[in-house]
Amino acid sequence: MVTMEINASKRTKAYQVWPGKNVFFFHGRLVCGPDPRGLLLTSISILVSTWIFTIYIADDLQNTNSTVVITICSILTLMVIVNLILVTAIDPGIIPRSTEQQSSVEDVGSSSKKVTVNGVQLKLKYCRICRIFRPPRSCHCAVCDNCVENFDHHCPWIGQCIALRNYRFYLAFLITALVFFVYIFGFSCRRIGVRLSESGVGLFGMLRSFPETLALTLFSFSAIWFLGCLAIFHSYLTAINQTAYENFRNRYEGSPNPYDKGIISNIKEVLFAPLPPSRVDFRAEVMPRWDMEDHEMPPHWLSI
Ligand SMILES: [Zn+2]
Ligand SMILES: [Zn+2]
Numbered sequence: 200m201v202t203m204e205i206n207a208s209k210r211t212k213a214y215q216v217w218p219g220k221n222v223f224f225f226h227g228r229l230v231c232g233p234d235p236r237g238l239l240l241t242s243i244s245i246l247v248s249t250w251i252f253t254i255y256i257a258d259d260l261q262n263t264n265s266t267v268v269i270t271i272c273s274i275l276t277l278m279v280i281v282n283l284i285l286v287t288a289i290d291p292g293i294i295p296r297s298t299e300q301q302s303s304v305e306d307v308g309s310s311s312k313k314v315t316v317n318g319v320q321l322k323l324k325y326c327r328i329c330r331i332f333r334p335p336r337s338c339h340c341a342v343c344d345n346c347v348e349n350f351d352h353h354c355p356w357i358g359q360c361i362a363l364r365n366y367r368f369y370l371a372f373l374i375t376a377l378v379f380f381v382y383i384f385g386f387s388c389r390r391i392g393v394r395l396s397e398s399g400v401g402l403f404g405m406l407r408s409f410p411e412t413l414a415l416t417l418f419s420f421s422a423i424w425f426l427g428c429l430a431i432f433h434s435y436l437t438a439i440n441q442t443a444y445e446n447f448r449n450r451y452e453g454s455p456n457p458y459d460k461g462i463i464s465n466i467k468e469v470l471f472a473p474l475p476p477s478r479v480d481f482r483a484e485v486m487p488r489w490d491m492e493d494h495e496m497p498p499h500w501l502s503i
Pocket of ligand 1: 326327328329330338339344345346
């Protein structure tokens with residue numbers, strides 16, 4: 200009985216031997232990108248902004264109920280953080296590598312294949328790392344070292360691929376973060392205006408007396424520009440049903456986009472269609488004698 204329990208605890212799970220560069224948490228339940236620095240910086244920026252706003256600005260607003268102002272700020276912070284966690288921690292649409300031990304491009308015979316999507320012929324490229332013909336719209340992310348479905352881009356500020364399964368949360372993150380910084384910027388400007396008119400010390404006097412308010416105003420102004428441009432660009436891409444990767448590479452120049460079904464249908468498809476399940480079960484058991492040095496996929500690493 201004891202031996203069986205020890206063996207069970209030693210069983211290898213797919214996430215423990217995953218050949219991509221992802222980092223897993225909670226025994227493979229959370230699938231993150233390999234570099235957390237951008238995510239840490241983004242999270243700290245949001246939390247420090249909330250802290251400065253709550254301590255220095257919201258408490259010093261005349262003729263305004265500071266409790267209501269702080270409560271709304273806290274709700275916005277929570278919404279931004281929840282969306283950030285969803286974008287970061289769910290499988291973005293990783294495509295499993297080939298389980299065929301010897302499938303090289305020589306075995307396949309050609310490095311490209313053609314498929315027809317809604318009457319438009321598309322070329323499928325062969326990925327030498329994953330040893331698969333990539334489905335249409337997918338791409339191999341060099342940072343995460345995986346082929347990913349509907350690859351949009353790898354976001355360094357979130358540290359994760361933005362693709363089929365987390366795109367809608369990315370857009371929700373952009374919009375909630377934009378509203379959050381507009382809110383902070385509005386009240387920060389108001390505090391600066393009130394203090395300037397009261398004391399008449401000028402901007403340099405303000406810098407000495409209220410450096411945190413000026414710093415937060417400048418930071419939130421920059422964040423509004425950055426997030427605003429991204430939100431507009433991605434809303435446009437959603438309306439025409441293109442990924443940023445396709446847009447930058449002019450994928451549909453000279454040929455129609457077979458995925459474009461009109462603005463309303465595109466928005467419905469990109470944002471509201473049911474999310475497909477993950478193609479990989481990272482918690483599935485894999486063959487115990489798989490040779491990790493070999494970098495070949497174990498035959499039974501996928502869940503059934
Ligand atoms: Zn690949
Ligand atoms: Zn990536």
